[in-house]
Amino acid sequence: MFVDRDGTINPDLKYLRDADRLEVYRGVSEGVRLLREHGFLAVCVTNQSGVERGFYTEADVDRIHGRVNEILARGGTAIDRFYYCPHAPETGCRCRKPGTLLFERASAELGISFASSAILGDRSIDIEAGEKLGMLTVLVPSRGHEEEVLRECKERGVRPDLVAPSFRAGAARLLHRG
Numbered sequence: 330m331f332v333d334r335d336g337t338i339n340p341d342l343k344y345l346r347d348a349d350r351l352e353v354y355r356g357v358s359e360g361v362r363l364l365r366e367h368g369f370l371a372v373c374v375t376n377q378s379g380v381e382r383g384f385y386t387e388a389d390v391d392r393i394h395g396r397v398n399e400i401l402a403r404g405g406t407a408i409d410r411f412y413y414c415p416h417a418p419e420t421g422c423r424c425r426k427p428g429t430l431l432f433e434r435a436s437a438e439l440g441i442s443f444a445s446s447a448i449l450g451d452r453s454i455d456i457e458a459g460e461k462l463g464m465l466t467v468l469v470p471s472r473g474h475e476e477e478v479l480r481e482c483k484e485r486g487v488r489p490d491l492v493a494p495s496f497r498a499g500a501a502r503l504l505h506r507g
């Protein structure tokens with residue numbers, strides 16, 4: 330199970346550098362716990378162009394990911410693995426979503442089959458990456474951005490399989506769908 334980070338696990342604070350400012354949305358730890366209880370690995374794939382832009386370092390990113398897991402640990406769960414793209418869009422790498430390289434790496438390293446996995450994210454790029462790989466896609470627009478995100482999906486010709494109002498609801502619907 331793939332999950333996005335900014336706007337999905339935590340409010341998107343735009344180029345967050347300081348792990349102490351990180352907050353995790355309500356219900357995320359419960360959603361992650363549900364998914365893992367059903368046998369999924371929780372793999373976070375995130376674009377962090379702030380690294381190449383010089384806004385923060387890879388060590389800062391690692392600290393933030395450590396902090397996410399400290400917070401999730403209070404709910405008895407964790408993200409199993411984080412993958413991030415450090416590049417700016419101009420670099421034209423293959424790992425920046427909607428590129429699929431990080432998903433392919435995760436699939437190879439962790440033995441994840443796309444056909445039986447899914448992606449949950451707040452933006453069209455998450456859904457687009459999932460579609461390219463034949464995964465089930467779950468859109469969870471962050472609060473206040475619902476219309477903008479649905480419009481963005483339409484413009485880019487991507488169609489999420491499910492749309493849910495929260496991470497936890499998205500996880501639950503995904504599992505009920507079988």
Ligand SMILES: [Mg+2]
Nearest residue numbers: 333335336451
């Ligand atoms: Mg996001």
Ligand SMILES: [Zn+2]
Nearest residue numbers: 414416422424
């Ligand atoms: Zn990249």
